[in-house]
Amino acid sequence: MTYRPPIDEILFTLTRVASPPGSPPPVPVDELAAILEEAGRFCAERIAPLDRTSDLVGARWEDGRVTTPPGFREAYADWIAGGWNAVAQPEAFGGSGLPVSVGTAAMEMLTSSCMALSTLPVLSQGAADAIEAHASDELKALYLPKLVSGEWTGTMNLTEPQAGSDLGLLRTRAEPLGDGRYRITGSKIFITFGAHDLAENIIHLVLARLPDAPAGVKGISLFLVPQRFVAADGTLGAENDLRCAGIEHKLGIRGSPTCTMVFGDGGGAIGWLVGEENKGLACMFTMMNKARLATGLQGVAMAEKATQKAAAYALERRQGRAAGFDGAAPIAAHPDLAKTLARMKALTAAARSIAYAAAAAIDAGDAGDARASLLTPVVKAFCTDIGCEVASLGIQVHGGMGFVEETGAAQLLRDIRIAPIYEGTNAIQAIDLVMRKIPREGGSEVARLIAESRADVARAENRVGPSAAILAEALSALETATAHLLAPAIGEAAKLLAAQTYLRLFGLALGGALLSRGAAAAGDSRWAKEADWIRLARIYAEDIAAEAEGLAGQIVSTRRDPADYRALAGVG
Amino acid sequence: MTYRPPIDEILFTLTRVASPPGSPPPVPVDELAAILEEAGRFCAERIAPLDRTSDLVGARWEDGRVTTPPGFREAYADWIAGGWNAVAQPEAFGGSGLPVSVGTAAMEMLTSSCMALSTLPVLSQGAADAIEAHASDELKALYLPKLVSGEWTGTMNLTEPQAGSDLGLLRTRAEPLGDGRYRITGSKIFITFGAHDLAENIIHLVLARLPDAPAGVKGISLFLVPQRFVAADGTLGAENDLRCAGIEHKLGIRGSPTCTMVFGDGGGAIGWLVGEENKGLACMFTMMNKARLATGLQGVAMAEKATQKAAAYALERRQGRAAGFDGAAPIAAHPDLAKTLARMKALTAAARSIAYAAAAAIDAGDAGDARASLLTPVVKAFCTDIGCEVASLGIQVHGGMGFVEETGAAQLLRDIRIAPIYEGTNAIQAIDLVMRKIPREGGSEVARLIAESRADVARAENRVGPSAAILAEALSALETATAHLLAPAIGEAAKLLAAQTYLRLFGLALGGALLSRGAAAAGDSRWAKEADWIRLARIYAEDIAAEAEGLAGQIVSTRRDPADYRALAGVG
Known part of the structure; x- marks a missing residue:
């Protein structure tokens, strides 16, 4: 294919x-x-x-x-x-x-x-x-x-062996040399394309700690550390004191070198401060925010590819009888397989809609800031989870051939499986959403989004039919769960326990609203068959958004005892 | 670890x-x-x-x-x-x-x-x-x-390139030689341990078609085709005319050779009939039924291993602050991670309980026949889905290290990912459950199981507390969905569309009942801490069985239009 x-x-x-x-x-x-x-x-x-x-x-x-x-x-x-x-x-x-x-x-x-x-x-x-x-x-x-042109490439050097999600633990040091330059010493791991043969220079952005920096994340600064020095006229000079000490043997994206980088073990790599001293975390979030959207987009891209591959196979492969076909029917004609393919398409369309909505919010400038900020963790986590689910369904559609590497279906799952992990695990995204994003301005941006989404569902009701009620209920479930999590009485542990469930509910409800928007608009556009988007919205409602109420029930339940979790996790 | x-x-x-x-x-x-x-x-x-x-x-x-x-x-x-x-x-x-x-x-x-x-x-x-x-x-x-001793090993030769789930399409031929022997000619794929160096003989059971056999599955017979001939006194003779033409390069279980077997391209492999002519399918199901339970057990085994591995890592790896720990806390102490670990344990315990309940039903002999038959597809599909989910969660718990092959977490997912596919895909299990297993004797065995399960939940209520209501509701949801699928009015396409959802609901409800049984019994046994099983049952109710009502809603919905699925699958 x-x-x-x-x-x-x-x-x-x-x-x-x-x-x-x-x-x-x-x-x-x-x-x-x-x-x-x-x-x-x-x-x-x-x-x-x-x-x-x-x-x-x-x-x-x-x-x-x-x-x-x-x-x-x-x-x-x-x-x-x-x-x-x-x-x-x-x-x-x-x-x-x-x-x-x-x-x-x-x-x-x-x-x-x-x-x-x-x-x-x-x-x-x-x-x-x-x-x-x-x-x-x-x-x-x-x-x-x-x-910008791509002649040089850039990296983000954050993680160290002892400092992953917890950047406060990082140890890489930066000593000021008094002339605006800094001597950088330390090791970083998991550096994507930290070394390669595709460009003549690699510009590393490195988080490090100044000698007198406060402990934790308030003592981190960001430095630009080029692989090769650049003269004022732009010509390339000597190599900096940094090297790639090895690359990881990974489950997937094996063509992408994941490097261990060593800075300054030959006397000190030279770097320049980016932003203010001890404000590296804020600078890093500029990198991270777009990288999070790009990671969510990986979920969309791989879901799309897995869906195309599975659909092609299911039309070609013939097994068993099905209505409308003489002899062995294409497996896509079996109701169960057709349902799986439709689910893959609906999930892909929903993920794409959410990811592009976030991009549109960025394009809207200041007016879209709150929306982009709210959607970033949802895009990162919900869309990468969809990428993994759809890639795994794609393997399943291929039957035994899905387990054979030559088919290529397995590679899609191996590749996309990193996306829920890097650029902040999906758990961290959920915590970001619940603890920082939804509470902003008293939850006004979520409220605006829910209102807008309700209008989308309402506009599509005459096309989507009775299934639209499920999409409306999903939005109500999101509203209920949001109110529950914003209530002053709720404790931090309860919020943290609800976070991933809430993020999924958020994605489910928003995806349904955006598919409704598509269903309502499909007839007016030369790029979408009206009937297809109506079908996507209907199937999404019946088979996917139907989870939403159960999730809301899990979030608002007050029967959970955090001690149960701690005890079973061995830390009780 | x-x-x-x-x-x-x-x-x-x-x-x-x-x-x-x-x-x-x-x-x-x-x-x-x-x-x-x-x-x-x-x-x-x-x-x-x-x-x-x-x-x-x-x-x-x-x-x-x-x-x-x-x-x-x-x-x-x-x-x-x-x-x-x-x-x-x-x-x-x-x-x-x-x-x-x-x-x-x-x-x-x-x-x-x-x-x-x-x-x-x-x-x-x-x-x-x-x-x-x-x-x-x-x-x-x-x-x-x-x-039986294992000195020789056996295989099941079912699949051919054009005949996977649809065995009616198989082409391997068997010609009677008139002396009780048959000449077997054809190719088989996906034959586990079809060739290896661990035993001095390999006994192949091969599905093939007699010259005058009826078309489809009613024309399939089963033959015993040894790698080496065996004299009447048990001594080994010459090699049979069969060979391994290659093995697959697979996503996982790479140590298990998946062979393409060629029978009789040197003049004809010799085989002996097992069972009656044209009754091979029934004989095959004797092989398949236990193999299906064994496959479900693979889900249990790999979930157990993934859980152990993730729990050990989460107690050792320190990142961020958490209540009760000075300095960086073990990540297991973070509420979200603790919840993930508890989910892994609860899913593993539920899967094991269901798999062993099926084994116990087999041990009960005739009295357990109906139960074993009903549970077989549930064990195969529900437990292998759990194996995949838990292995994937295990990767997630390891963060970036989970994507690095040396860690070993990724191998668990690669290995178990075959289990939902082989021995009849999980979709086929669900169809078996809905179309053949639950309707038997008017659904009386499901009814018995639900009644028994209700008693289990009721007995545990004083220990599990208010969360027990969710487990009882899950059983009611299963009862409702079962009645819906057994009603004469429901069409075949609707049943097929509901099948996988129903199987999951079945597993969820039964798992909760068996964990309740454990919670009620835990204090009486030297092998289980009472508190742990109560916690498992409670967490399973709140975080897992809470899905059940939504699934039942999806099953009984009459708004689905099979044409939507066909159109999106490209066969409408």
Whole structure:
């Protein structure tokens, strides 16, 4: 099977689903269509054919050098040359200045084509964002143009062996040299594309601790540490004192080198401060926020690919009898298999709608800030969970062939399984949503979103039919659960215990509302068959959103005793 | 982490949970404990250390010969020598004649220790069962003693490239030679341990079609086709005309060779009929039924191992602050992580309870027939789904380390992911449950099970507290859904669309009832802490069984239109 860029689905989602009815498209629709057609062709023709080899050969480490899989060099060079790396980057630094939504669409297709390779531009863009937002003009001028174009790449150096989710524990040190430079010493792990052979320089953003820094996360600063030094005129100089000490042997995305980086064991790597001293955490969140959206998008991209692959197989493979077919029927015609395929499509469409809604909120600027901030953990966690579920269903649709690596279905699950873990585990996303995001301004942004969603469901009611009631109930369930979690009386442990359930409920309810929005709009657009979106909304309601009330019941239950959990976890 | 045989959990499940209160233990308890201690020690010390190498090296094929991973030969020889292969086999053929429950316990621990190796005795025992039930006395005398001991191994040759779930499509031919022998010609795929270096003979049971056989499944016969011929005195003769043409490169259980077998391309393999002509399907179901229970048990075994591994990591890894700990706390102390670990334990305990209840039903003989038959698809599908869920949660608990293969958490998911597929996909199990199992005798066995389960929940109510109401509601939801599916008016497509949802509801409700049984009995047994089982039942109710009502709602909904599914699946 070859990957088919889902141009129509993406165009419809961008123009009719991601923003409320009547919103203008992110760019004029003909231009949008032309960009996506070209990006899709590039990804399908130049990138997708590399994916299997990327998995089989993987990234290789020898004597501190990392070799990427066959074909990555040429493909990445073409990605840069086509200007794809710079699509949604600021014009001031050579970017195309297109909306984030458009960059999101290109990135979805790159990720579907080869998730391992796609992690490189994701991290580079995160680094570029942090530099743009927080670095001095001098650093910006020196580094941003080549990061934006993709000639140089960027990394985020956060994790250390003892400091993962808890960055307060990190030990990498930064000593000021008195001339604006800092000497960086320490080790980092899990650094995506920390070393590779695709670009002539790698710009590391490194969290480290100044000598007199306060303990914990309030004593972390961010430094720019280039692999090779850059002269004022932009020419490359000597190598910095940093090296890749090894790469991980991973379950998936094996073409993406996950590096252990050692800074300064030859006397000290040289870095420059980004942002203020001891304010590194805030700078890091600039990187993290977009990286979280990009990670959620990986869930969308891999769900799309798994669905395409399973649907193609299920139409080709013939087993058993089914109504309407003589002889052995395509397995897609068996009601149970058809239900699985429809579920995969509905989940994929819902995940895409939510991810693109977040991108549209970013494009709305200040007016969309609260929405983007609220949706970020939902996109990251809900969409990556969907990516894993759909990839696993895809294996199941293939039967025994799904377990055979040559089929390619298993690789999709192996690849996407990292997404619920990195860039903050999905549990951390849920805690972010419940403890920080929904309480903002007394919960007013959630309230606005629920009201808007109710209107979406109401507008689609005449099309979706009685199943629309389930979507409305899901929103009521979300409202009830939100009120419960915002009530002053509820304790912290109860909120933490409810967090992941709440995030799922949030995603389920919002997904149903956005599919309704699509169902209501489908007839007006040349990119979506009206009947299909109505079916998606109906199936989503009956088979997926129907969980919502049960989840709300779990959240508002007051019968849970935190001591039960502690005791069973062995810490009671 | 080393695998710790969960002797106490198994003993408690066998003696207090698998059968209704007051039932005698399958064998006297001291004898039972001694057997399990010894089996556990053997598995943990001799088998578990091979598991990682089994995955890394895998089974290897060269020129038709299969080499198993390092250590398999010696370990399998010791497994046989210890009599473990014969534990639950009939005494008439050299077995120990112990109850199936006891064999189940030994097999659970073997599977946890190395699932890849465990697939060999599973399939061998299936073959032995089929021969015992259907073959002539002559074939039994010639083959069974060495199959029972494990000196020879057995296989099930069902699948062909064009015939997987739909065995009616199979093409392998069998020509009678007129002297009681048949010439077998054809190819089979996905044959577990179809070739290997662990035994001096391999006894293949092969489904094939006689020249004048009716089309479809009514024209399938079963043949015994040995790798090497056996003289009347039991000595081994020449090789039969069959060979292994290759093995699959798989997602998991890489130490278990999955063979393509070619029969008779050198003139004809020789086989003997097992059972009657054209009655092969019935004979095959003798193999399949126990294999399905054994597959469900794989879910239990891998959930147990994943839970142990995750719990150990979560107590050791320190990140962030938590109540009751100075400095960085073990991550198990974070409410969300504690909830995940508790969920893993509750799911594992429920899956084990259901699997052992089915084994107990088999041990009850004729009186347990209807129960064993009803539970078989539930064990196969519900317990393997749990195996996958728990293994995936185990990866998540490990954070970034879960994605690194050296950790071993990822291997557990890769290994168990086959279990929902082979021995009849979980969709096929659900269809078996809904279309064939629950309607038997007007649904009387389900009704008996629900009544028994209600009594279990009621007996535990004073211990479990208000959460017990959720377990009772889950049983009512199961009753409602069952009545809906048994009603004459409901169409076949609606039943098929509801099947997987119904099977999950069945498992959820039954699991809750059996955990209640455990909670009620825990104080009376030396093997279970009363408080732990009460906590398991409570958490299962609040976090897991709480899904049940939503599932019942999905099943009884009359708003689903099968045309929606067909259209989205591309066959509308």
